[in-house]
Amino acid sequence: MKALTWHGKRDVRVEEVPDPAIKEPTDAIIRVTTTAICGSDLHLYEVLGPFIGEGDVLGHEPMGIVEEVGAGVTHIAPGDRVVIPFNISCGHCYMCDRALFAQCETTQVREYDTGAALFGYTKLYGEVPGGQAEYLRVPQAHFGPIKVPEGPPDERFVYLSDVLPTSWQAVEWAEIPDGGSVTVFGLGPIGQMSARIARHRGYRVIAVDLVPERLEMARRHGIEVIDANDTDNVPEAVRSMTGGRGTDSVIDAVGMEAHG
Ligand SMILES: [Zn+2]
Numbered sequence: 714m715k716a717l718t719w720h721g722k723r724d725v726r727v728e729e730v731p732d733p734a735i736k737e738p739t740d741a742i743i744r745v746t747t748t749a750i751c752g753s754d755l756h757l758y759e760v761l762g763p764f765i766g767e768g769d770v771l772g773h774e775p776m777g778i779v780e781e782v783g784a785g786v787t788h789i790a791p792g793d794r795v796v797i798p799f800n801i802s803c804g805h806c807y808m809c810d811r812a813l814f815a816q817c818e819t820t821q822v823r824e825y826d827t828g829a830a831l832f833g834y835t836k837l838y839g840e841v842p843g844g845q846a847e848y849l850r851v852p853q854a855h856f857g858p859i860k861v862p863e864g865p866p867d868e869r870f871v872y873l874s875d876v877l878p879t880s881w882q883a884v885e886w887a888e889i890p891d892g893g894s895v896t897v898f899g900l901g902p903i904g905q906m907s908a909r910i911a912r913h914r915g916y917r918v919i920a921v922d923l924v925p926e927r928l929e930m931a932r933r934h935g936i937e938v939i940d941a942n943d944t945d946n947v948p949e950a951v952r953s954m955t956g957g958r959g960t961d962s963v964i965d966a967v968g969m970e971a972h973g
């Protein structure tokens with residue numbers, strides 16, 4: 714099959730690699746129909762190179778059609794249309810029982826003291842071949858894949874693999890009180906979606922960034938924005954918009970490798 718492989722800093726290539734096969738009863742094989750590129754992939758493109766093997770297959774935001782399942786996989790079957798979450802979790806360990814799926818003890822990468830294994834994301838997260846490929850082996854497939862209905866286009870669903878639940882969870886964990894307000898720092902994909910989800914849920918949203926197009930995109934969707942280029946005191950700018958008090962909650966969506 715064809716897959717996107719890593720070869721060095723700023724050097725990724727689509728090339729032929731062996732087709733994946735079922736190795737464990739809890740595996741599934743997916744024929745990928747749609748896959749997204751994530752901001753997290755940019756770290757691999759640049760600074761995380763020391764932790765990637767040459768030829769590793771990248772990608773962690775795919776969806777597709779189930780081709781084959783192991784004997785332990787019963788909630789999906791060949792022909793089903795599925796979204797594959799970034800985290801690879803077993804669904805039944807100590808951490809999974811507490812909904813801390815990113816810390817799954819079954820797939821956790823203890824060698825590097827990191828969390829649960831991830832698709833296409835370096836030795837730090839299990840060096841599991843990723844989803845920017847024609848086919849994907851899905852470990853722990855008795856738990857991870859989410860079945861979606863036939864019909865609506867992939868774009869409606871592929872966000873469920875990573876960015877949309879990440880953003881939703883940020884709003885959830887911000888615990889904004891009823892009728893309350895939130896400041897969102899950073900208006901990349903997660904910040905944009907967090908801001909819009911918070912608006913959708915009826916909260917007042919103030920967002921901070923310094924890239925004009927990002928600010929404009931947020932403004933188009935009913936978000937009040939602060940251009941960090943215009944002030945050397947962002948907290949004071951937030952306070953001045955909120956009766957001197959600040960917002961009830963804050964979401965930090967700046968991420969790593971932020972510049973400026
Ligand atoms: Zn992602």
Ligand SMILES: [Zn+2]
Nearest residue numbers: 803806809817
């Ligand atoms: Zn688990």
